Each structure stands twice: as structure tokens, then as C-alpha cells.
Amino acid sequence: MCYDIKASYEAQLKRAKRRGDLGAVEEIMEKLIPLTDLPIFHMSGFNHPEMLIYTNDTDDFPMVATWGLVPNWVKDANQLKSIWNKTLNARGETIFEKPSFKNSAKHNRCLIYIDGFYEHHHFNNKTYPFFIQRKDENPVALAGLWSEWKNPEHGGVTNTFSIVTTEGNHLMSKIHNNPKLKGPRMPLILSDDLADKWLKPLENDIDKIEIQNMITRLPKVELKAHTVSKLRGNDYQGNVEGISKEVNYEELIF
Numbered sequence: 001m002c003y004d005i006k007a008s009y010e011a012q013l014k015r016a017k018r019r020g021d022l023g024a025v026e027e028i029m030e031k032l033i034p035l036t037d038l039p040i041f042h043m044s045g046f047n048h049p050e051m052l053i054y055t056n057d058t059d060d061f062p063m064v065a066t067w068g069l070v071p072n073w074v075k076d077a078n079q080l081k082s083i084w085n086k087t088l089n090a091r092g093e094t095i096f097e098k099p100s101f102k103n104s105a106k107h108n109r110c111l112i113y114i115d116g117f118y119e120h121h122h123f124n125n126k127t128y129p130f131f132i133q134r135k136d137e138n139p140v141a142l143a144g145l146w147s148e149w150k151n152p153e154h155g156g157v158t159n160t161f162s163i164v165t166t167e168g169n170h171l172m173s174k175i176h177n178n179p180k181l182k183g184p185r186m187p188l189i190l191s192d193d194l195a196d197k198w199l200k201p202l203e204n205d206i207d208k209i210e211i212q213n214m215i216t217r218l219p220k221v222e223l224k225a226h227t228v229s230k231l232r233g234n235d236y237q238g239n240v241e242g243i244s245k246e247v248n249y250e251e252l253i254f
Helices: 009-017 022-035 077-083 102-107 170-175 192-199 205-216
Strands: 004-007 040-044 050-055 063-067 089-091 109-114 116-123 126-134 140-150 157-167 185-187 223-227
Touching: 004 109, 004 126, 009 022, 009 050, 009 109, 022 050, 022 063, 050 140, 050 157, 089 185, 102 109, 102 140, 109 157, 109 192, 116 170, 126 170, 140 192, 157 205, 170 223, 192 205
Parallel strands: 063 157, 089 157
Antiparallel strands: 004 040, 004 116, 050 063, 050 109, 109 140, 116 126, 126 223, 140 157, 157 185
């Protein structure tokens, strides 16, 4: 699963900077960043933060979107509130089948750039939070789905997104050991070349198969992890700089 993340300005500007268009980067910083909850040192998806996503429509220039996908068939704000806690993640293997995701899987895929994500490890009936990031500490590109929802009451438009998940790799199989789940999960991490392919429109069944293959393919990106301070309860420090720093737990055998 992927419910807790870290996302800096630099991480979410990565794709825009690939063009070398400093004017566009400046525009993003001045006009879009103030509309978001960035920088995010730690935040849960259940808080529905506003972030930047790169879509098949915008490509190298992001849009502001809320974490928690709202399908276009949602009727009103009450139905929105009942569904968007359930759409923070989209299980990659079924995105072309589930009513909440299938339209977005076909037409509205996106990328979310973050510094890393947090996951909880279970040991002796206690949970220990880990921060997972690239070994080189560069931003990671996550596969996502997005949707545009129009509020029928006032006509306002909200862009929302979900993070696509896949089967956990070797590292995540050690960390993500929640006994209530069937197996370890992790966000779908894409290399730069696969990130470009993720945004390409589906023109035929072969394109769809290529997307499905991306979901089941283990990421080439090498990851590392370390334990951090508590992310829940009275000891939680909040969305503060330094919360992703390593904290050792003497009792934890990992």
C-alpha cells in the first residue's frame, strides 16, 4: 500500500525541469505551488493533500490535484466523502476492471513525483515506521490515475488522483508484513523511460497489454529503507522537516 509520503518542491519539479524551461519552472513555483500542501515531509493520504501531478494532458507541466480519486460518476459531495478514502490507492492488477478506476486506466493516467514513502513493519504486536527511498536519494516517479470531477451543486471542478500499487519487491516483502493483508504491496515505481510510456494514450489492445506488463514488472529502481520516528499516536511530530531521519529501535529485530 502507499498511504504516507514525502514530497519536496524539487521532487515534483523533476519532470518539468527535463525540458530545461526555466520559465515554466518559475511559473510552477509562483502560481501552482502556493495552491498545494507542499512541501510535504510526512502526510497521510487520508488528509487528502493537494499535490502536483503530471498527466497525459499536461505531460511536462503539472496540475494541482487532491489525493483520493473521485470518479466522474460521483453524484454529490456526500458520495465524494464516502468514496475518496477508498481510492487513495488503486490495485494495479485490477485497474481496468474496477468501476472507480477503469475509465481513468484507459484515458487518464498520471505521474506523481515524490522523495519517498513510509510503510509500517509489524514486530511483536507493535508497528515500526520505515522510510523508503531510492538508493541514490533522487525523486521517484509513481504511476497514478486521475479524474476530473464537477460538483453539480456549484459547477466547481476538482482534479483528483490515486497511486497505483503492485506486488512488493524483496525489500518490501520484509517491511510490509501486515498480517491482515494477503501479501506485501508497494507503489508502482517507474523509471524515466517507463514514465513516458505510462502517459501515452491507449490506441489498441497491445498498448493496454504494455501498461499491464508495467504493473507486474519489478521496478529497476533500487531502494533503501530505514526506521523513523512514530507516524501515529501521541509521539507523532507532525508534518515537520526531519521526520524522515533515521531513528533506531533497540528492540526491533529486522
